[in-house]
Amino acid sequence: MELKSEYGLFIGGKWQKSSDGKTFEARNPANGALITVCAEATAADVDAAVTAAWQAFPEWKAKTNAERAVILNKIADVIDANAPLLASLESQDSGKPIREATIIDIPTTADQFRYYAGLIRGEEGAVTKVDANTMAIMVSEPLGVVGQIVPWNFPLMIGSWKLAPALAAGNCVVFKPSSSTSVTALVLADLLADILPAGVLNIITGAGDKAGQYILDHPGIKKLSFTGSTAVGYKVSEAAGKRLIPATLELGGKSPNIFFDDCNFEKAIDGVQLGILFNQGEVCAAGSRIFVQEGIYDKFLAALVKAFKKINVGNPAEFTTQMGAIVNEQQMNKVLGYIEIGKQEGAKVAVGGHRLTDGEFGKGFFIEPTLLEGTNDMRIAQEEIFGPVGVVIKFRTEEEVIAMANDSKYGLAGAVWTQDINKALRVAQAVESGRVWINSCSNVPAGIPFGGMKQSGIGREINKCALDHYRQIKSIEISTFESPLGFYPQD
Numbered sequence: 001m002e003l004k005s006e007y008g009l010f011i012g013g014k015w016q017k018s019s020d021g022k023t024f025e026a027r028n029p030a031n032g033a034l035i036t037v038c039a040e041a042t043a044a045d046v047d048a049a050v051t052a053a054w055q056a057f058p059e060w061k062a063k064t065n066a067e068r069a070v071i072l073n074k075i076a077d078v079i080d081a082n083a084p085l086l087a088s089l090e091s092q093d094s095g096k097p098i099r100e101a102t103i104i105d106i107p108t109t110a111d112q113f114r115y116y117a118g119l120i121r122g123e124e125g126a127v128t129k130v131d132a133n134t135m136a137i138m139v140s141e142p143l144g145v146v147g148q149i150v151p152w153n154f155p156l157m158i159g160s161w162k163l164a165p166a167l168a169a170g171n172c173v174v175f176k177p178s179s180s181t182s183v184t185a186l187v188l189a190d191l192l193a194d195i196l197p198a199g200v201l202n203i204i205t206g207a208g209d210k211a212g213q214y215i216l217d218h219p220g221i222k223k224l225s226f227t228g229s230t231a232v233g234y235k236v237s238e239a240a241g242k243r244l245i246p247a248t249l250e251l252g253g254k255s256p257n258i259f260f261d262d263c264n265f266e267k268a269i270d271g272v273q274l275g276i277l278f279n280q281g282e283v284c285a286a287g288s289r290i291f292v293q294e295g296i297y298d299k300f301l302a303a304l305v306k307a308f309k310k311i312n313v314g315n316p317a318e319f320t321t322q323m324g325a326i327v328n329e330q331q332m333n334k335v336l337g338y339i340e341i342g343k344q345e346g347a348k349v350a351v352g353g354h355r356l357t358d359g360e361f362g363k364g365f366f367i368e369p370t371l372l373e374g375t376n377d378m379r380i381a382q383e384e385i386f387g388p389v390g391v392v393i394k395f396r397t398e399e400e401v402i403a404m405a406n407d408s409k410y411g412l413a414g415a416v417w418t419q420d421i422n423k424a425l426r427v428a429q430a431v432e433s434g435r436v437w438i439n440s441c442s443n444v445p446a447g448i449p450f451g452g453m454k455q456s457g458i459g460r461e462i463n464k465c466a467l468d469h470y471r472q473i474k475s476i477e478i479s480t481f482e483s484p485l486g487f488y489p490q491d
């Protein structure tokens with residue numbers, strides 16, 4: 001598979017230009033190099049994609065679970081077979097280190113398709129005996145054509161969280177990647193062209209407020225699934241509400257990473273780094289609020305400063321690079337802006353705090369791994385920064401840290417680090433979030449539900465419950481009684 005110098009929109013199994021011919025460039029945020037050119041979809045293009053998806057729907061819906069499972073497994077195989085290309089493109093397009101794309105993004109993308117293939121292949125039906133003469137069969141039916149919109153931080157991986165269950169359940173899809181990272185979805189469309197029937201998967205590229213909004217507003221879309229910011233999540237919810245269709249929302253986060261005095265010190269230092277530096281901190285579930293108990297605070301912070309200084313920030317294409325480039329200039333400026341806000345609020349820079357501009361860094365958007373010592377009421381602790389910037393906050397007691405952890409509009413994830421199992425389970429249950437790790441963080445394997453409480457979203461993904469987001473139940477009630485119903489006696 002070769003990367004093309006220009007991609008159109010993938011509609012009804014064919015590539016076509018945008019109806020007004022407009023395009024945008026995909027560039028590498030580490031060095032500014034042009035990767036390819038993508039099409040800017042119009043409302044007419046989205047309409048064509050929805051029409052193509054409905055045309056494909058009867059045949060796709062009619063396939064048995066066993067047939068769809070075979071196809072999903074083929075998708076996983078083709079992703080694995082093209083893993084080096086996909087990892088390289090994901091890294092070039094988003095700025096993430098090739099090491100992370102290779103170890104995490106691409107294998108977990110393939111795994112999602114295998115996971116849902118296994119689920120539907122092994123699925124059993126439900127029958128209820130209502131009374132001696134009545135029984136009911138519950139049948140799950142796909143919704144039809146669904147619209148899926150994903151962010152730029154894990155383009156293929158989060159794409160698979162949506163595509164795999166939607167396709168497994170028998171829906172056809174109109175899918176839009178972020179305009180900042182559209183490349184791998186387009187390459188995937190090419191890879192799947194001979195595997196999926198035409199029209200089952202349609203890829204629309206373009207700006208969120210244009211192509212994305214056209215998907216939200218299209219009357220032919222029967223369900224919306226969105227991962228992105230809480231601000232856009234409101235728009236998705238509004239569009240779904242207006243047309244009375246379901247929406248799954250995976251939104252922002254400001255997750256507490258809680259370190260008690262009795263934590264495994266060395267492992268915990270790793271946990272802070274994985275929590276806030278993985279993918280340059282551009283992670284919805286990033287452990288961005290680092291709560292450290294007073295007994296270890298000074299020693300812990302000193303060890304963190306030393307560790308953060310050692311992080312190998314650099315060319316994402318090198319396998320030894322531990323932290324790459326921020327996805328684009330706008331996001332870099334947002335992150336740098338928050339560092340300034342933190343300083344103005346009285347936070348102290350413990351390490352980092354600057355853009356890197358020396359030599360090759362000057363061609364891209366790089367920020368030092370950064371820790372700010374602050375308090376939970378500061379904007380830097382309440383608002384999502386979405387970069388390699390952790391806020392370190394000292395606490396004294398278990399009660400105090402639970403209160404601070406929950407003093408947030410978000411509720412996506414959290415982690416607690418202690419060797420006391422009772423304390424770990426108490427805190428894990430008290431933290432208001434959809435996922436809590438104990439002595440670990442950032443891991444999101446298929447099968448374990450992921451999603452947010454509070455302003456972090458509605459619904460759960462990467463688990464069998466996601467299949468139900470893409471289906472509706474039909475109850476078929478059967479009477480075996482031969483006599484009249486008896487409700488209107490005929491003398």
Ligand code: NAD
Nearest residue numbers: 150151152177178208209212213228229232250251252284
């Ligand atoms: P974003 O909300 O700006 O964009 C997400 C997607 O929505 C993109 O494809 C964008 O083009 C599209 N979009 C933007 N405006 C739109 C509109 N008016 N109508 C329809 N679509 C529109 O988010 P982002 O900057 O790409 O990603 C970062 C955000 O995503 C962060 O807030 C992060 O926490 C969140 N996120 C959440 C999860 C999760 O699972 N909860 C995972 C990853 C990222």
